[in-house]
Amino acid sequence: MTASSLPVRLSLLTLALAAGFARAEDPSAAADSLETVVVKGSNLSTHRISTQKIDESTDTSLKELLSGEPSIGFGGGNGTSQWVNIRGLGQDQIDYKVDDAYMDTSTFHHQSRFLLDPSLVKVVAVQKGSGSASAGIGASSGAIIAETVDPSDLLRPDQDFGFKVNAGVSSNKGWNKGVSVYGRAAGFDGLVAGNWNTEKDYKAGKGYTNPGVTGGERVPYSALGERGLLAKIGYSFNPDNRIELSRRQEKTYGPRTMREEFIDFARNPASYRRYTQDATNLEYQGADLGFVSKIKTNIYHLETKREDGDDGAVKSKATGANVNLDSRIFDRHTLKYGVNWRKQKNLPEDNGSAAAKENKTDYGVYLEGIWDFRPVTLTTGLRYDHFKVNTSGHTSASKGNLNPSIGVIYDVMDNLSLKASMNYATRSPRLYEAMLANARNIVVDPDLKAERSRTTEIGFNYRPIRDLSLTGSYFWQHISNVHDFVCLRGSCAGGRSTYTSGVTQSTNNGYIKNKGYELGANYRWQGLTARFGVAYSNPKHHAERESYDLNTKAHAVGRTWTAGLAYRFDKPNLEIGWRGRFVQARTGTPDRGSSSNTTERRAGFGVNDLYANWKPTGKDNLNINFAVNNVANKYYYSHSQRSSSATGNSLPEVGRDVRFSVNYKF
Secondary structure, three states: OOHHHOOOOOOHHHHHHHHHOOOOOOHHHHHHOOOEEEOOOOOOEEEOEEHHHHHOOOOOOHHHHOOOOOOEEEOOOOHHHOOEEEOOEOOOOOEEEEOOEOOOOOOOOOOOOOOOOHHHEEEEEEEEOOOOHHHOOOOOOEEEEEEEOOHHHHOOOOOOEEEEEEEEEEOOOEEEEEEEEEEEEOOEEEEEEEEEEEEOOOEOOOOOOOOOOOOOOEOOOOOEEEEEEEEEEEEEEEOOEEEEEEEEEEEEEEEEEOOOOEOOOOOOOEEEEEEEEEEEEEEEEEEEEOOEEEEEEEEEEEEEEEEEOOOOEEEEEEEEEEEEEEEEEOOOEEEEEEEEEEEEEEEOOOOOOHHHHOEEEEEEEEEEEEEEEOOEEEEEEEEEEEEEEEOOOOOEEEEEEEEEEEEEEEEEEOOEEEEEEEEEEEEOOOOOOHHHHOOOEEEEOOOOOOEEEEEEEEEEEEEEEOOEEEEEEEEEEEEEOOEEEEEEEOOOOOOHHHHOOOEEEEEEOOEEEEEEEEEEEEEEEOOEEEEEEEEEEOOEEEOOOOOOEEOOOEEOOOOEEEEEEEEEEOOOOEEEEEEEEEEOOEEEOOOOOOOOOOOEEEOOEEEEEEEEEEOOOOOOOEEEEEEEEOOOOOOOOOOOOOOOOOOOOEOOOOOOEEEEEEEEEO
């Protein structure tokens, strides 16, 4: 690959779109795109999924869409039962960013804080390790980054109005449907989209029997209804300058256990739960504004809400803004600079309590240069981050950090690039989980610090022939001042009535060390595509006691292998493929339960899927999809959750699932 041929000023998602998003009328562009996109001036290799790939599959969740990425893991269950990790680092270390809007406050420590309907997005990319100076607030260990779909992504060049419908069904008791309407006129454009997904209690693999409920082969309380809504209106002043207002809501609902990650039904009662994420975003993108060659700025408001039966609502809110500017220097180098700001607060059930005042403010400023000294590209950056946190115990803490970053890419040949980087990033102390905050007295450690992460990475990108791309990297990561909540005095455990008698301290507790590697290969020749990937990481939280499945911080995930093979015929326009994900066994000490002082073996597993995509019109406007997931009906547990043995307390994965779906754009 000729790394220097890529414009250095492109952002991660812009490049992913430019390289990977293929229009329906241009099948040759799709034939030339590979699964892995390498960002010039970045230390990251980015696995991305475009809206075309989503339309060509029966996948209805990010877990399924990203199953080909070996460095990412999702836990069992549906919705917020699923814990997520990147390179083995858990949800307190990573982020979901949708349209550059995100928050890091947790609703409940037995529930994932990530929720995203892939039908509403046009591209999903993955950032790994500590981000560079321009990566934003809290970019300590990676992020899943998405941009929602625009009308222009769905309209043909000669089309001013259109709509899209989709529907699907699965043998493991699930179905989905959706509709989108979009158009443009006189510089204005708009879109309204909705998607509904229903999952009943699913069957796990062969040999599973649920404990203590019905004794059947279905997993109780795994059923979930999901609804995703998106509305947008925008105005383009000219081809380079556009303003847009969007509103996105994602909602899950159904009977769920109190601790969604567990199946201990005797101690984990179920109730009807609604969990909602609302996002409002005002965004402006421009180009060629004098010294500023590119600008992207947005103001956003996020709100999450958990409602359990008649218990009332628990909310978390975030309001933020980003100003990101690029300037070209001598038409060769790029200067990136900007400001990020975000304020978060918790609103527990009792809004009159002191906990209602729990809040946190982050801001950061950065300067980053991408210097094109061909055949060498040098990236230098400096970022200043500052936080202030106010707790329910009427205490506060504030500090700032300088975070440098440096990277180099050497184009040894047109088809071979070597890269190395070292990035520092900080993540401010979290607010206490909203569900329990109204009953806890939280104070800060007088010397409370932000977590500070350093990632050093080396790697290569090699294209020995036009149709084959090889990538590899090795990384070392160290996170100091790991944030935690500890009992300072009194009773901090047991029922809620005992919480108020104790004092919980927001403090720093040890450090995390991680190291590992990733290798990938993608091959495309005529209608044949093949891919291969392997990832290994070894994160360890060094504190009072090491644990291999602390899902908020570090997971010991077995070495993960992914592979895929597919062939697309010209006439009919039909693709038939196979994909596999294989995880090796891993041993370690569980975080909790009766085995928390013993070594446990997490069993390895291998899962195979078959799929087909047919385009009856020969274009991308009509897709008919078929899949058999988990062909062998394997009974297994993901490593991306707590104790994942057959005797553990976590949710097993879905068994065999035969799926059919169709989508059509008018």
